[in-house]
Amino acid sequence: MHKHYNGLKTAALFGVLWAVLLGLGGLIGINTRSSAPIWIMALIGVATTAYGYWNSDKIAIRSMQAYPVTEAQVPQLYQIVRELSVRANQPMPRIYLSPTMNPNAFATGRNPKNAAVCCTEGILQLLDARELRGVLGHELMHVYNRDILTSSVAAAVAGVITSVGQMLLFFGGDRRNSNPLAMLAMALLAPFAASLIQLAISRTREYDADEDGSQLTGDPLALASALRKIEQGVRIAPLPQEQKLVNASHLMIANPFRGGAMTKLFATHPSMKDRISRLERMAGRPLN
Numbered sequence: 001m002h003k004h005y006n007g008l009k010t011a012a013l014f015g016v017l018w019a020v021l022l023g024l025g026g027l028i029g030i031n032t033r034s035s036a037p038i039w040i041m042a043l044i045g046v047a048t049t050a051y052g053y054w055n056s057d058k059i060a061i062r063s064m065q066a067y068p069v070t071e072a073q074v075p076q077l078y079q080i081v082r083e084l085s086v087r088a089n090q091p092m093p094r095i096y097l098s099p100t101m102n103p104n105a106f107a108t109g110r111n112p113k114n115a116a117v118c119c120t121e122g123i124l125q126l127l128d129a130r131e132l133r134g135v136l137g138h139e140l141m142h143v144y145n146r147d148i149l150t151s152s153v154a155a156a157v158a159g160v161i162t163s164v165g166q167m168l169l170f171f172g173g174d175r176r177n178s179n180p181l182a183m184l185a186m187a188l189l190a191p192f193a194a195s196l197i198q199l200a201i202s203r204t205r206e207y208d209a210d211e212d213g214s215q216l217t218g219d220p221l222a223l224a225s226a227l228r229k230i231e232q233g234v235r236i237a238p239l240p241q242e243q244k245l246v247n248a249s250h251l252m253i254a255n256p257f258r259g260g261a262m263t264k265l266f267a268t269h270p271s272m273k274d275r276i277s278r279l280e281r282m283a284g285r286p287l288n
Helices: 006-032 036-054 056-063 075-087 121-126 129-144 147-170 180-217 220-236 243-251 261-265 272-283
Strands: 094-098 105-108 116-120
Touching: 056 105, 056 116, 056 243, 075 094, 075 129, 075 180, 094 121, 105 129, 105 243, 116 121, 116 129, 121 129, 121 220, 129 147, 129 180, 129 220, 147 180, 180 220, 180 272, 220 272
Parallel strands: 094 116
Antiparallel strands: 105 116
């Protein structure tokens, strides 16, 4: 298992947030002679972080229109999740199903006691039991590694930085004394920096969950095979790029949207090729 240091990561993210807020607050204060707007955004950022953390499972499940299912409805899914939970010595999470043919899955919740696992109808039809077990091992490790807290804070940091960057366009103060190029640069670079924060954290944790999940299942090639099928399935049945789905996409086993040059540049997931290669190296042989 990896030492994820998610508490330190979260503290570092808050440090980035406050450094940016104070820096931009000084810039706004010079131009507007008031720092009130930046402190309002800081309070919004804290409130957003708290709400996202305590309600992360509800937000993600609602965005996918998922519904709870019983063991009688999906016995194989329950059997796999229960077996992995027992192996990890963790409580059994709640199980949900999303009515979409996009092949995907995610686990969410602020801790193992409040965890939920959601699979799409598409992934249940696409994967065999061994491959599904590999996917669920990956997703459960996100909860066990406390990735949800880190990603919730990262999303809040990104949102606040982006909002502050946009505020600079409206609170430029006395245009005779302000530097329009500097203001524009800040407005453009702030959301870009926020995107990089999310990108770096999400990609790192996906690699770690692949490896840790494969150690939990003892079968890295099962996950590699599942990722190959999922990549092909997403191309056939991508999700629409609605904002609520974009906000939840970082939780999923794979990017659920149709690829493109800009989409790949700012993707929160590493490439499938890289993930599969790492898993094959774990197993000591390539996937046939």
